[in-house]
Amino acid sequence: MFTDLLYLLRRNGLKVSLTEWMALMEGLHKGLHSASFTGLYHLCRCLLVKSEADFDAFDRTFLEYFKDVPFQQEVSQELLDWLDRPDVLTDYANWDEIQALKNMGFSEEEIERMLRERMAEQTEEHNGGSYWVGTHGMSMFGNSGLSPKGIRVGGQSMYRRAFRVAGERKFRDFRRDNTLDTRQFQVALRHLRQFSGLVDLPPTEFDVDRTIQDTASNGGVLKVRYKRPRENTVKVLLLMDSGGSMDYYAQLCSALFQAVSKSGHFKDLRVYYFHNCPYGRLYHAPTLLSRDSIPTDWVLSNLPGDYKLILVGDAQMAPYELMGGYYGRGERAGGPQCGMDWLRLLKGRFRHTVWLNPSARPDWGEYWSQTYDRIAKEFPMFPLTVDGLEEGMKKLLAR
Amino acid sequence: MKEFRGSQNYVASEELLRAANIAMVLQKPLLIKGEPGTGKTMLAEAIAQALGKELIIWNIKSTTKAQDGLYVYDVVQRLYDSQFGGQGVDDIEKYVKLGKLGEAFTSQEQAILLIDEIDKADLEFPNDLLWELDRMEFHIPETGRTVKARHRPVVIITSNAEKELPDAFLRRCVFHYIAFPDRELMEEIVRVHYPDIDERLLAQVLEAFYKIRQLPQIKKKPSTSEIVDWIQALQHGGVDVRRIVKEVPYLGVLLKKNEDMDVLRRQWR
Numbered sequence: 001m002f003t004d005l006l007y008l009l010r011r012n013g014l015k016v017s018l019t020e021w022m023a024l025m026e027g028l029h030k031g032l033h034s035a036s037f038t039g040l041y042h043l044c045r046c047l048l049v050k051s052e053a054d055f056d057a058f059d060r061t062f063l064e065y066f067k068d069v070p071f072q073q074e075v076s077q078e079l080l081d082w083l084d085r086p087d088v089l090t091d092y093a094n095w096d097e098i099q100a101l102k103n104m105g106f107s108e109e110e111i112e113r114m115l116r117e118r119m120a121e122q123t124e125e126h127n128g129g130s131y132w133v134g135t136h137g138m139s140m141f142g143n144s145g146l147s148p149k150g151i152r153v154g155g156q157s158m159y160r161r162a163f164r165v166a167g168e169r170k171f172r173d174f175r176r177d178n179t180l181d182t183r184q185f186q187v188a189l190r191h192l193r194q195f196s197g198l199v200d201l202p203p204t205e206f207d208v209d210r211t212i213q214d215t216a217s218n219g220g221v222l223k224v225r226y227k228r229p230r231e232n233t234v235k236v237l238l239l240m241d242s243g244g245s246m247d248y249y250a251q252l253c254s255a256l257f258q259a260v261s262k263s264g265h266f267k268d269l270r271v272y273y274f275h276n277c278p279y280g281r282l283y284h285a286p287t288l289l290s291r292d293s294i295p296t297d298w299v300l301s302n303l304p305g306d307y308k309l310i311l312v313g314d315a316q317m318a319p320y321e322l323m324g325g326y327y328g329r330g331e332r333a334g335g336p337q338c339g340m341d342w343l344r345l346l347k348g349r350f351r352h353t354v355w356l357n358p359s360a361r362p363d364w365g366e367y368w369s370q371t372y373d374r375i376a377k378e379f380p381m382f383p384l385t386v387d388g389l390e391e392g393m394k395k396l397l398a399r
Numbered sequence: 400m401k402e403f404r405g406s407q408n409y410v411a412s413e414e415l416l417r418a419a420n421i422a423m424v425l426q427k428p429l430l431i432k433g434e435p436g437t438g439k440t441m442l443a444e445a446i447a448q449a450l451g452k453e454l455i456i457w458n459i460k461s462t463t464k465a466q467d468g469l470y471v472y473d474v475v476q477r478l479y480d481s482q483f484g485g486q487g488v489d490d491i492e493k494y495v496k497l498g499k500l501g502e503a504f505t506s507q508e509q510a511i512l513l514i515d516e517i518d519k520a521d522l523e524f525p526n527d528l529l530w531e532l533d534r535m536e537f538h539i540p541e542t543g544r545t546v547k548a549r550h551r552p553v554v555i556i557t558s559n560a561e562k563e564l565p566d567a568f569l570r571r572c573v574f575h576y577i578a579f580p581d582r583e584l585m586e587e588i589v590r591v592h593y594p595d596i597d598e599r600l601l602a603q604v605l606e607a608f609y610k611i612r613q614l615p616q617i618k619k620k621p622s623t624s625e626i627v628d629w630i631q632a633l634q635h636g637g638v639d640v641r642r643i644v645k646e647v648p649y650l651g652v653l654l655k656k657n658e659d660m661d662v663l664r665r666q667w668r
Contacts, residue, residue, distance in 0.1 A: 019570045023425055032421050042417045047425075050569035052432060052576040216474040220481070 005065045009048065012061045016048050023047050037066075185259030188386060191393035192234050192266070192308070203228050235268040236260065237303060237350065241313030242273045242286040249358035252384060253312060256356075270303065276317040277339035278346065296342060300349050308396045309350035312384065314359040315375040316368045322375070343378060354392040355379035409438065409445030410588045418575035419446060425573065428514075428532055428554035430564075433577030436622025439557040443513035446555070453510045455552075457499035459519045465527030468500035468514075469537050470546075491542050500531060501546055509550035518558045525568035533571060580623065582609060592627050593634075603643040604630055610644070611653065616662045621653040628652050 009016045024047045033039040041062060049058045203226040210225040238260055240253055260269065272282035272294070281293040322339045336342050347353055355375060360383070362368040375381070380395050382388035411419075419442070422429035431439045447454035457468055473494045481488045497505060503512040517525060531537045535548035556572065558564065580588060582605055589601060604626065612620050621629075632649040642648060647663070654660050 015566065017570055023427065023573075027421060027425055030424055032417075032424055039417070042414055043421060046418045046421050046573045046575060050430075050564075050566075050572065050574045055576065212475055212478075216478050220478060 002065075005044075005061075008065055009058070009061050012057055014049065014054055014057055014061065020048050185256055185389065188389040188393060189259055190265075191390060192236070192396065234266050235304075235307045236266050236270070237299070237307040237309045238269070238271045239278060239282065239309070239311045239346075240271070240273050240286070241276065241311075242283075242288060243275050245314055245316055246358075249314070249384070252358050256312065256384065268307075270299075270307070272299070274313075276313070276321050278342050279339055280336075280342075296345075300345055303349075305349055305351055307350055309346060309353040310392070310396070311346075311353070311355045311379065313355070313357065315355065315357055315372045315381070316359065316362060317371050319367075319370050322371045340374070340378075343375070347378060352396045352398075353379055354395050355381040356384045356388065356392055357381055358384040409441055410584065410591055411442070411445070412577075412580075412584060415442070415575060415577065418573060422555075422573040423553055426551055428556050428572045430556045430558065430569070430572040430574050431577060432558050432574070434579055434620075434622060435559060436624045437577040437579060438623060439577060440513070440515055443511055443515075443555045443557075446553070447511040450511070450553075452553070453506060453508065454513060455499055455503045455506070455510050456513045456515060458515050459517050459524070461519050461521075463520045463524070465524055465531075466498075468498040468528070469531065470498055470501050470539055471496050472539075472541050492544075495539060495542055497546070500528075501537070503552040504535065504537075504546050504548040506549065506552070510552045512552045512554045514554065514556045516559060517556050518564065523565075526565050529567060529571070579612075585623070585626070588623060589626065589630065593630060596630065596634075597640070599640045600630070600633065600643070603640055604633065607644045607647055608653070611647075611663065614662065614666055616666070617654070617659050619654070619656050619659060625653050 006016060006021055024044060027033070027043050027047060033043045044062065045055070045058060049055060205227050207225040207227040210227070211223065214223040214225055215221065238257075240257065242253075246253065257271065261271070272284065273286050273288060274282055275288055278296055280296055281290065282296050282299060283289065283293045285292055324338055336345055357372075361372050361376075380392075382392040382395070419429060431442060433439055443456070444454060446452075472491075473496060477488060477491075477494045480486075487493050500512065503510045532554060535551050536545055538545045585605060585608075586601065589596065589604075608621065608626050608629075611617065629649060629652045632652050633643065636649065638648050647653070650660060650663065654663065
């Protein structure tokens with residue numbers, strides 16, 4: 001029964017195994033779905049999904065399989081952002097009797113077809129009108145509107161007149177590819193500690209438990225045991241891009257900073273800031289004041305190479321800011337000539353380096369992606385998300 | 400098989416009830432995840448109470464090992480006893496003490512076993528319990544005894560998602576995520592705690608509470624236990640109902656971080 005669903009779930013990236021599938025069959029056999037559709041949904045979700053991060057994918061797959069929900073077009077995130085206006089309408093200024101009657105006249109099929117057309121055409125935010133997908137208007141699409149009939153898209157139910165809800169995905173926030181909050185950052189950063197227990201050190205610490213254990217099983221003749229020290233040896237150098245195009249990600253970066261500084265399990269942690277690309281000086285604060293800075297050379301010569309270097313930045317700047325001599329030329333002859341040279345110096349000094357990028361690779365025009373691609377070629381680059389950070393931490397610990 | 404339908408002191412959502420019953424019928428551990436303060440631990444107590452069974456709680460700490468839950472062989476005590484010629488040193492059984500899991504297995508009646516905050520322990524911890532939870536038995540090599548469950552205990556596991564649990568372990572569990580209660584459910588929960596609460600007070604409290612939770616800058620969002628405490632503080636202090644949303648008296652009960660309080664002072668209104 002439903003064997004296709006198993007394969008559909010697996011195709012959509014849910015790791016459902018035979019163990020879980022057999023449990024589901026047993027559950028169905030015992031009537032745990034209580035012969036209802038909702039019951040079946042809950043039974044399937046309980047047994048097949050093992051993380052709230054997968055609820056969203058499961059919901060979509062389940063709906064796809066049981067084509068009970070006729071409207072299934074993917075609603076773009078952009079559109080949902082336009083529609084996210086929780087303010088309540090206080091007057092009914094947009095109410096239009098004629099439009100209301102007209103809207104009543106459309107059949108549900110027609111309204112669905114029209115919404116598909118609108119979603120393909122619409123390029124900007126519209127509110128208070130009667131045609132586009134928007135809020136607070138007479139349109140049949142969107143939310144918080146006054147139309148007596150329509151399809152709710154995004155937002156919260158306000159006047160409860162919609163006959164269908166498109167794109168409502170309750171668990172979207174839990175998706176793992178979402179950018180994350182402080183707590184999730186901390187969890188990901190823990191990887192740096194867990195793996196550090198694997199560091200090879202000579203066994204020097206007296207192991208009380210095993211000494212007693214082995215002495216006892218040896219009939220009371222003393223047997224001394226030593227163990228490897230469990231101290232965390234990870235030292236971290238964090239360099240963060242600040243200002244300019246990074247302002248969009250200020251909250252995200254501050255969350256990362258808090259998580260790193262709160263983690264407290266590193267042997268040492270140094271944080272410096274730069275703008276666009278590290279040049280001759282690194283700054284102590286994101287405000288980038290030159291009186292509050294140190295020469296990059298100092299970092300290069302004073303911090304040993306076993307510091308794990310984490311660079312955070314969008315890697316998007318004007319090409320001359322990376323390759324040109326105006327910004328990057330150092331004071332020494334034969335020293336670094338441009339931003340890229342500084343980056344290579346850092347990379348050469350610190351063996352374990354990753355670049356975390358809060359922004360995706362720009363695909364609209366070559367100008368901004370040039371520096372992105374060049375930097376991605378030099379440094380292993382990971383997105384600043386739960387998965388990306390985890391991958392990055394693993395990369396830092398790989399030998 | 401008795402069904403769990405929620406209890407006097409515990410308001411469970413329909414989904415949670417279903418998950419709990421599925422886990423009991425299929426005899427699989429029920430894994431509960433959710434934000435702190437959504438009543439994960441309370442659930443086990445409520446199930447035990449509703450079914451009239453004994454509840455055995457195994458609190459997991461960062462140093463807990465799987466072995467601790469099965470049994471502990473007190474070698475040191477035995478060594479000590481042997482040196483001073485104590486009685487019964489030959490009897491190893493005397494020095495084997497059953498852990499919480501062992502206790503649940505040997506219980507005379509079916510018991511509810513709560514493994515609380517499993518994610519606190521080492522990463523490998525859940526894997527070490529696979530066999531025991533699957534077969535409901537374990538072997539004590541020192542005495543050659545096999546402890547087998549008389550009655551399969553109902554196992555409830557809670558996790559705060561601090562660590563990822565291994566796949567092999569997850570495959571054997573029934574999973575439920577306790578989402579944060581919405582307004583209607585929260586109203587019901589508050590009524591369970593304060594059956595004769597003033598209607599206007601309740602409405603104002605809920606409005607302020609959800610407004611605060613919605614502020615994205617708040618780091619530690621107030622949870623169910625905080626709203627319950629807050630209501631008590633408000634009732635005790637005899638605060639004018641109209642002031643609640645505007646001024647949020649006794650803010651310290653709701654928000655536990657300095658930054659959060661500053662955020663609220665700046666953002667309010």
